[in-house]
Amino acid sequence: MNNTNLVSVIKDGRRQRRRRWMIVNALLVVLACILSFAMLMLGSTIYPVQDVMRSLMGESLNGVSFAVNTIRLPRLVAGLFAGLAFGIAGNTFQTMLRNPLANPDILGITAGSSVAALFCILILHTSNMAVSIASVIAGLITAVLIFVFSKGKSFSVGRLILVGIGIQAMLSAMISYLLMVGAQEDIPTALRWLSGSLNGAQMPALLPMIITVLLCAPIVIVLGKHLSILELGEQSATSLGLNTSLTRLLLILSSVFMVAIATSATGPIAFVAFLSGPIAKRLVGVGYSNVIPAGLVGVNLVLAADLIGQFAFEVRYPVGIITGLLGAPYLLYLLIRMNRKGSL
Structure with a gap:
């Protein structure tokens, strides 16, 4: 094969990947519009x-x-906005850290927000605004602690995930303790928040999440082209001229802010951050940034799960219950597959 034919094949492959990327995104937008009208009707x-x-x-x-x-x-x-935030942030962590387990649910960032929210609801009996502020601050502090405790001589994905899982386990124990010592009349409110729910959403309370996502999502989308370079590893990315420290810092800060603010608004909607990236990657394939498709998958997961929880059963379930039922089997499958490959 001569050079001309080789260049032609490469260009054709790139056009096909771009066409697939655009078609998948368009279909995800159409599906989101259908689900949106269904929720309004x-x-x-x-x-x-x-x-x-x-x-x-x-x-x-x-x-x-x-x-x-x-x-x-x-x-x-x-x-x-919660689906978009969880989808984009989850995909960012998984791609940047090169591990499907590296998402806010598993690392404990959402658990940190949950502990603060439950403390405000069950112990301090504060307003919804105070719950949201405490939830955001705690999510950010948890993320900082994870990176501080996992810091060694060099950046290690495995160390970070292990530290995150350990902190998540500790925070889960704190959640259980708060539920035990909380006043009986406050437990239903706490459990409803903890399960992840869109019930009782009010537009003024959603403004912080809307503003944060509108500010942070474009940053992640713009830097999305660098995620595939970071996936090559620290040395390879540096040799290609990428400022890995600055890029990673901007991606992490933007993602953590989105996760924390979304958790404060809707509660920790289980497994949306975990599922969005892998589903989007299967749909889009390789060759183009996965950030926008992952965000759209997150939106569709949340909207579809909420509709299922509201109308598919005799009893109405919060959206987090449905996404948890979808995500738990995939987590078990992933753990079994990684164990067989020796990745754990």
């Missing part, structure tokens, strides 16, 4: 599309306007 009363659209445009309709604008729209916005 479905409830104790089912409203037609035209009534929903008229209500969203500001027209006052008896019953419809309150149900759509006050109850269903904030719930939808919470699902959209």
